[in-house]
Amino acid sequence: MDTKARIDHLIGLIRAEDGVSQAVADAIRAVPRHLFIPTVALATPSDGKPFVIDRDANPVGWWDAVYSPHPIVTQLDDGATDIRHGRGDYSSSASSPSTVADLLRLADIKPGHRVLEVGTGTGWTAALLSHLVGGHGEVTSIEVDAAVAEQAEKNLSGAGFQPRLLVGDGALGCADEAPYDRVHVTCGVRTVPYSWVEQTRPGGLIVTPYNPAFGDDHSLRLTVTPDGTAVGRIAGYAGYMLMRSQRFEQGRPARTPKEKHYPTTRVDPRTIGDVPAGATLAMATLTGLACHAGYDGEEYRTYLSDPGDPHSWAVATWRPGADEYEVFQVGERPLWEEVVDAYFRWVSWGSPHYSRYGITVRPEGQAIWLDRPDNVLNHQQA
Incomplete structure (x- = not known):
């Protein structure tokens, strides 16, 4: 050819x-x-x-x-x-x-x-x-x-x-x-x-x-x-690599045993990790957290991290046949609970499509909104 x-x-x-x-x-x-x-x-x-x-x-x-x-x-x-x-x-x-x-x-x-x-x-x-x-x-x-x-x-x-x-x-x-x-x-x-x-x-x-x-x-x-x-x-x-000046550190090991937490959840980790783009935008906007998820053999893991604190992160694991799922969390911030709450808020809004979200940028920062610029979900300072 x-x-x-x-x-x-x-x-x-x-x-x-x-x-x-x-x-x-x-x-x-x-x-x-x-x-x-x-x-x-x-x-x-x-x-x-x-x-x-x-x-x-x-x-x-x-x-x-x-x-x-x-x-x-x-x-x-x-x-x-x-x-x-x-x-x-x-x-x-x-x-x-x-x-x-x-x-x-x-x-x-x-x-x-x-x-x-x-x-x-x-x-x-x-x-x-x-x-x-x-x-x-x-x-x-x-x-x-x-x-x-x-x-x-x-x-x-x-x-x-x-x-x-x-x-x-x-x-x-x-x-x-x-x-x-x-x-x-x-x-x-x-x-x-x-x-x-x-x-x-x-x-x-x-x-x-x-x-x-x-x-x-x-x-x-x-x-x-x-x-x-x-x-x-x-x-x-549009899948692109992050601008280098906006990269963030990945989660680090816990510094002390007190920073480790082992809650369980009835919410399937795949519910958070494998959802429509409208849901991920809601969770990102309402929590400011980062997430990546996927299968590792038969297990499915949803990783959460706080871009502002590399010592604050969590992972929830789905295993076949389980009714409750393990969550391993580092740091005091309840990352899993925040994300689950944000997901169900998205559901309560009627599960809006990604195209209903918008952003306004001003000198003081950016506002992320749903449907209308005056319906602000989160304002991020510059």
């Missing part, structure tokens, strides 16, 4: 999964993804085990993966672990093409726009943005990792694109090139930095992955108003 056929096949897959605008499809045709994928990388299918791809050792496998729907991880552990190892924390990638296309659709990039991209990564999205804005537009892209930025510059130059590239913390934006018509973000955030709002012209859009670290990650589309506020709704799903 030649490159054109592979690109057409990929666009067909995106159309079948999430849809793609004609402008974005044209950009994908003009900016081949393979120009931005390293010789050795890690393909991460959503329904299977990650696997190393090597263009020299297995060129057919490499091409098949590059023009598949898979995200391609290009860095592990902030560069501390060789990608060939295949295991580690993902720290940079070429995101799923369907997710890239969906965020570009939400951003509604027009020729002539001035765009700030937060998270250069491989440079593929910066190239797509450059194509979309055309000869009279401008793209500024910020990458926190100097090594990633250096490779992105080589990729972009080789593909014939020259956006303005900066190394720094994307949470600060780039005031020198403001105001922007669009801020397009390729890393997850738990809190939207107000600097992005300040640097966007009234009527401009901010499109970002919103990752409350509880269940699914989401796409968020905000419109900036003349009074310096940004407001918008959750728009869909």
